[in-house]
Amino acid sequence: MSDLDYLKRLHRNPSPLLLELEQRGHADDIPIVDRETGRLLSTLVHAMQANRILEIGTAYGYSTLWMALAMPPAGRLWTIDPDTSRTAIALDFLRRAGKFDQVNVLNQPALEVLPTFPVRNLDIVFIDAVKTEYEEYLALTVPLLKRSGLVVVDNLLWHGRAAANPASGDADTTIAIRNFNRTFLNHPQLDATIVPVGDGVGIGARIE
Ligand SMILES: C[S@@+](CC[C@H](N)C(=O)[O-])C[C@H]1O[C@@H](n2cnc3c(N)ncnc32)[C@H](O)[C@@H]1O
Numbered sequence: 001m002s003d004l005d006y007l008k009r010l011h012r013n014p015s016p017l018l019l020e021l022e023q024r025g026h027a028d029d030i031p032i033v034d035r036e037t038g039r040l041l042s043t044l045v046h047a048m049q050a051n052r053i054l055e056i057g058t059a060y061g062y063s064t065l066w067m068a069l070a071m072p073p074a075g076r077l078w079t080i081d082p083d084t085s086r087t088a089i090a091l092d093f094l095r096r097a098g099k100f101d102q103v104n105v106l107n108q109p110a111l112e113v114l115p116t117f118p119v120r121n122l123d124i125v126f127i128d129a130v131k132t133e134y135e136e137y138l139a140l141t142v143p144l145l146k147r148s149g150l151v152v153v154d155n156l157l158w159h160g161r162a163a164a165n166p167a168s169g170d171a172d173t174t175i176a177i178r179n180f181n182r183t184f185l186n187h188p189q190l191d192a193t194i195v196p197v198g199d200g201v202g203i204g205a206r207i208e
Pocket residue numbers: 031032033056057058059060061062063064080081082083086108109110111128129130
């Protein structure tokens with residue numbers, strides 16, 4: 001058995017609602033985070049008792065629900081996605097989880113929302129939307145984090161394509177992820193690392 005299979009079997013199943021949403025996402029071919037990434041988000045939110053969370057890229061709200069379920073009762077989560085047909089499903093699951101009142105869905109492109117986003121001292125920013133915009137999301141959200149707050153970023157291995165030998169035919173997304181990874185790991189205001197969980201998760205703590 002591989003290490004990953006061993007760990008998959010060892011962990012408890014997520015709650016029935018998370019499982020239902022996970023299955024719905026897979027059935028509809030929605031690019032939701034891997035289950036282990038959801039678990040990691042949940043642990044981070046619990047550890048930090050994160051009260052203010054910003055997510056970029058809601059889709060059906062699978063990662064949103066992992067984080068919302070781990071938030072303290074006074075916590076708030078803002079999540080951005082212009083696709084209202086997807087976020088309607090997210091809102092339905094959040095309502096069923098009793099988390100509807102703690103979550104605000106913003107149905108606009110992130111680059112329209114972020115320059116005037118009014119909340120400061122965020123505990124966690126989770127980035128999981130347009131890969132070619134990751135560098136801009138990072139530049140716009142690091143100033144919104146509290147000192148010691150975390151920016152968490154999904155898909156930094158980009159399904160094996162980031163690590164492949166660079167070639168002239170590489171897609172813009174692959175090039176964007178490689179560039180982002182260098183920026184992220186060398187960011188002067190972050191202590192950042194990328195861990196091989198799911199599709200590669202970046203975790204950066206604001207230190208300045
Ligand atoms: C990878 S999915 C998010 C998955 C979600 N975080 C999860 O794990 O359940 C990316 C989402 O980004 C959304 N998106 C596309 N353009 C966007 C934009 N300009 N700003 C914010 N979100 C965008 C898409 O509609 C899509 O639902």
